[in-house]
Amino acid sequence: MAQVELIMPKMGESVAEATITSWxxxxxxxxxxxxxxxxxxxxxxxxxxxxxAEGVLIKKLFNEGDVVQVGEAIAIIGAEGEAAxxxxxxxxxxxxxxxxxxxxxxxxxxxxxxxxxxxxxIAEKIGKNSDTGKFYSPLVRSIAEKEGVxxxxxxxxNGSGKDGxxxxxxxxxxxxxxxxxxxxxxxxxxxxxxxxxxxVKSEPQQANVSVSAGDxxxxxxxxxxxxxxxxxxxKQTSPHVTSYVEADMTNIVNWRNKVKNEFITRENEKITFTxxxxxxxxxxxxxxxxxxxxxxGDNIIKRKNINLGMATALPSGNLIVPVIKNxxxxxxxxxxxxxxxxxxRARNNQxxxxxIAGGTYTxxxxxxxxxxxxxxxxxxxxxxxxAVGAIQKKPAVIETPSGDAIxxxxxxxxxxxxxxxxxxGALGGMFVRKVADYLEEFDVNREx
Numbered sequence: 001m002a003q004v005e006l007i008m009p010k011m012g013e014s015v016a017e018a019t020i021t022s023w024x025x026x027x028x029x030x031x032x033x034x035x036x037x038x039x040x041x042x043x044x045x046x047x048x049x050x051x052x053a054e055g056v057l058i059k060k061l062f063n064e065g066d067v068v069q070v071g072e073a074i075a076i077i078g079a080e081g082e083a084a085x086x087x088x089x090x091x092x093x094x095x096x097x098x099x100x101x102x103x104x105x106x107x108x109x110x111x112x113x114x115x116x117x118x119x120x121x122i123a124e125k126i127g128k129n130s131d132t133g134k135f136y137s138p139l140v141r142s143i144a145e146k147e148g149v150x151x152x153x154x155x156x157x158n159g160s161g162k163d164g165x166x167x168x169x170x171x172x173x174x175x176x177x178x179x180x181x182x183x184x185x186x187x188x189x190x191x192x193x194x195x196x197x198x199x200v201k202s203e204p205q206q207a208n209v210s211v212s213a214g215d216x217x218x219x220x221x222x223x224x225x226x227x228x229x230x231x232x233x234x235k236q237t238s239p240h241v242t243s244y245v246e247a248d249m250t251n252i253v254n255w256r257n258k259v260k261n262e263f264i265t266r267e268n269e270k271i272t273f274t275x276x277x278x279x280x281x282x283x284x285x286x287x288x289x290x291x292x293x294x295x296x297g298d299n300i301i302k303r304k305n306i307n308l309g310m311a312t313a314l315p316s317g318n319l320i321v322p323v324i325k326n327x328x329x330x331x332x333x334x335x336x337x338x339x340x341x342x343x344x345r346a347r348n349n350q351x352x353x354x355x356i357a358g359g360t361y362t363x364x365x366x367x368x369x370x371x372x373x374x375x376x377x378x379x380x381x382x383x384x385x386x387a388v389g390a391i392q393k394k395p396a397v398i399e400t401p402s403g404d405a406i407x408x409x410x411x412x413x414x415x416x417x418x419x420x421x422x423x424x425g426a427l428g429g430m431f432v433r434k435v436a437d438y439l440e441e442f443d444v445n446r447e448x
Contacts, residue, residue: 002078003058003076003077003078004052004053004055004076004077004078005073005075005076005077006037006038006049006051006052006073006074006075006076006077007052007071007072007073007074008040008049008068008069008070008071008072008073008074009049009070010070010071011042011045011047011070011352011353015042015070015353016069016070017042017067017068017069017070017139018040018041018042018067018068018070019040019041019042019065019066019067019068019167019168020038020039020040020062020063020064020065020066020068020074021039021040021041021046021064021065022038022039022064023037023038023039023060023064024036024037024038024039024048025037025038025057026057027057027058027059027060028056028057028080029056029057030055030056030080031051031053031054031055031056031057031077032051032054033051033052033053033054034050034051035050035051036048036049036050036051037049037050037051037057037075038074038075040068041222042353045320045351045352045353045355045356046222046223046349047352047353049074051077052077053077055077055078055079055080056077056078056079056080057075057076057077058075058076058077058078059075059076060074060075061073061074061075061076062074063135064161065137065161065165065167066137067137067139067140067167067168126141126144126145126151126154134155134159134164134165134166135165136154136165136166137165137167137168139168140154140166140167140168140170140171143168143171143172144171147171147175149171149175154166154171157170157171157174158170169225221316221318223316223318223320224318227318227319230380231377233380234377234378234379234380235377237380238378238380238383238419238420238421239419239420239421240375240377240378240417240418240419240420241417241418241420241423241425241428242375242376242415242416242417242418243415243416243418243425243428243429243432244373244413244414244415244416244432245413245414245416245432245433245435245436246411246412246413246414246436247411247412247413247414247435247436247439247440248396248409248410248411248439248440249273249391249410249411249412249439249440250409250410251440251442251443251444252273252276252410252439252442253391253410254444255442255444255446256271256273256276258444259271259448263336263448267333267336267337269333269336269337269340270340271332271336271448272336272339272340273388273391274310274339274363274365275332275335275336275338275339276332276439276442277363277388277435277439278308278310278324278327278335278339278363279332279335279438280435280438280439281308281361281363281386281435282306282308282327282328283434283438284431284434284435284438285306285328285361286306286328287431287434288427288430288431288434289302290302290422290423290427291361291383291384291418291423291427291428291431292306292360292361293383293422294360294381294382294383295381295383295419295421295422296381300422303360305325305326305358305360306326306327306328306360306361307323307324307325307326307327307358307359307360307361308323308324308327308359308360308361308362308363309321309322309323309324309356309359309361309362309363309379309382310322310323310324310339310342310343310362310363310364310365311362311363311364311365311376311379312342312343312346312347313368314346314347314349315347320346320351320356321356321359321362321379322342322343322345322346322351322355322356323342323355323356323357323358323359324338324339324342325358332448333448342355359379359382360382361382361384361385361386362376362378362379362382362384362385362386363385363386363387363388364376364385364386364387364388365387365388366387366388366389366390366415367388367389367390367391367412368390370390371389371390372389372390372392372413373387373389373413373415374387374389374415375387375415375417376415376417377417378417378418378419383418383419383421383422383423384416384417384418384419384423384428384431385416385417385418386414386415386416386417386432386435387414387415387416387417388412388413388414388415389412389413389414389415390412391410391411391412392410392411392412393408393409393410393411394408394409394410394411395407395408395409396408396409396411412439414432414435414436416428416429416431416432416435418431
């Protein structure tokens with residue numbers, strides 16, 4: 001059979017590269033068509049690459065931990081006993097470090113953009129193997145050379161890859177924390193004359209953490225590191241303000257109890273409160289479109305589409321935010337199907353990169369954990385997020401034709417966090433109040 005190259009597939013408009021995390025097949029293994037060969041990870045989601053042909057894995061072109069550009073060959077598949085002919089080199093001829101211009105859901109902030117050590121270019125070329133035997137991928141070497149990181153300095157970075165290999169993430173995390181001494185040593189000329197010292201941005205000091213006997217040290221997994229970086233970046237980017245409103249959900253609770261069995265029978269789907277709340281949020285966004293925006297420097301980008309993100313807890317304890325695209329074009333049945341589909345695929349690790357990209361507003365259900373309210377962190381580059389709390393029975397004063405009375409009502413808190421750079425208290429407060437109004441005015445006689 002003719003040899004076939006297994007290509008790194010395109011995984012979304014904003015994804016240009018992926019890291020090989022684990023080979024599922026070894027050289028010499030038989031592979032069926034559409035059988036998974038390798039696990040990969042992007043800044044957004046983990047996935048597997050299936051084989052496009054039936055045969056035997058003849059050669060791996062990259063190792064675990066290597067960063068591969070979309071469209072590059074990662075393996076050769078052929079007939080049993082066949083040698084790889086003219087296999088492309090595992091080392092690309094040229095690596096280009098691209099600066100990302102957007103920050104989709106759960107994406108690591110671009111460190112190269114914020115690295116404030118203006119180190120002069122160093123002509124030293126770094127080989128893929130150091131004298132100590134450490135391997136450096138083409139992308140890591142390219143970043144090091146561009147940022148003026150010498151081989152000796154590169155050797156000091158603790159790698160998180162296989163066998164301690166330095167990954168792209170390791171070097172990008174290292175750059176903003178380079179010490180003044182390192183920057184000065186790399187900016188000194190060969191004759192000893194000191195060059196002007198670069199400006200080093202002061203970074204927040206981390207607390208010294210003591211470890212006692214019996215304490216367990218658990219290393220963060222890749223997704224938890226991404227979440228941590230994204231949350232810190234969001235708080236540093238946006239001044240957060242949170243407004244709260246308590247909504248009367250009695251009409252919605254009664255209506256759902258009335259139709260839920262019929263809904264399952266007709267639509268083969270369970271209807272939860274989430275799509276009903278999302279329907280109200282979509283209506284409110286149409287009333288207040290300046291909530292559906294992003295900030296780009298001194299410019300405000302007013303989004304045409306309403307793409308609702310829904311924060312979803314994974315079995316691992318991590319969080320991911322799949323997105324319902326064009327949510328304003330879906331009725332309640334469509335929203336229900338979209339919510340259930342994305343939630344199920346998220347829990348089974350079946351999301352595609354495009355499923356978590358392009359969100360313009362996010363909803364997080366803290367009530368699913370029994371919490372009555374929360375102070376959510378904005379999902380950059382959005383400017384607002386709403387947390388919905390648990391629905392609780394409470395005594396409340398209601399107006400009746402014969403006067404005020406006390407009755408048992410189903411109540412829920414809405415917590416609306418927004419970016420005070422562009423969303424003032426009036427807009428942020430009116431928006432969450434409007435969402436509550438739509439929920440309270442829910443028509444109990446409506447069809448689904």
